Amino acid sequence: ELAEVIVAFKEAWDSFAANDPERLAGLQAAYISNNPHPAGSKDQLVSAEGSEEYHKVHKQYHPKYRSILYERNYYDIFMLDLEGNLIYSVYKELDYATNFALAGAGEWKDSGLGEAYEAARENPDSVTVIDWKPYGPSAGALASFLSTGIRKNGEIVGIFATQLPPDAKPICS
Secondary structure: OHHHHHHHHHHHHHHHOOOHHHHHHHHHHHHHHOOOOOOOOHHHOOOOOOOOHHHHHHHHHHHHHHHHHHHHOOOEEEEEOOOOEEEEEOOOOOOOOOEOOOOOOOOOOOOHHHHHHHHHHHOOOOOEEEEEEEEHHHOOEEEEEEEEEEEEOOEEEEEEEEEEOOOOOOOOO
16 A cells, blocks of 8 residues: 555645745745644644645545554655655655755755665665754654555565664664
8 A cells, every 4th residue: 555655645746836946945835834744743734725736636635644652663755756756744844845865956865864865766666764963853853764666566666664763772782
């Protein structure tokens, strides 16, 4: 099912606006700037207003992934397309709707999540662990990321990643 979710978000992302800068501006406005919930609670918005397909897809899947985040005590959950665009995140920090491809111009491409994206693109059938380092979109808090490629019918359709909370401990500690 995760592959279908990523495909649905990707199709909705592509139809939201004509290009990535317009998607960034529109989605950050809808889910961050105009979100009535305060910083740290942006995840409470199930769907922004508007007739765009993205809002319908968000409304369909966001409650499930927010629940998974809470149940597993992740700091955030991310879905990225194959171009490196962060097409979905539970918490909607300032990394949301930005690009993480090393060859791109995204503000956070050199971050731990950027490393996680690139690692999953290189080794999509493995789970990559990116070690702890400050992460700018999370107010510089230490963050570690897990990432993997997601396949549908044998083809890579996107990247799934999680951000572990600053208080997480390795299983062997």
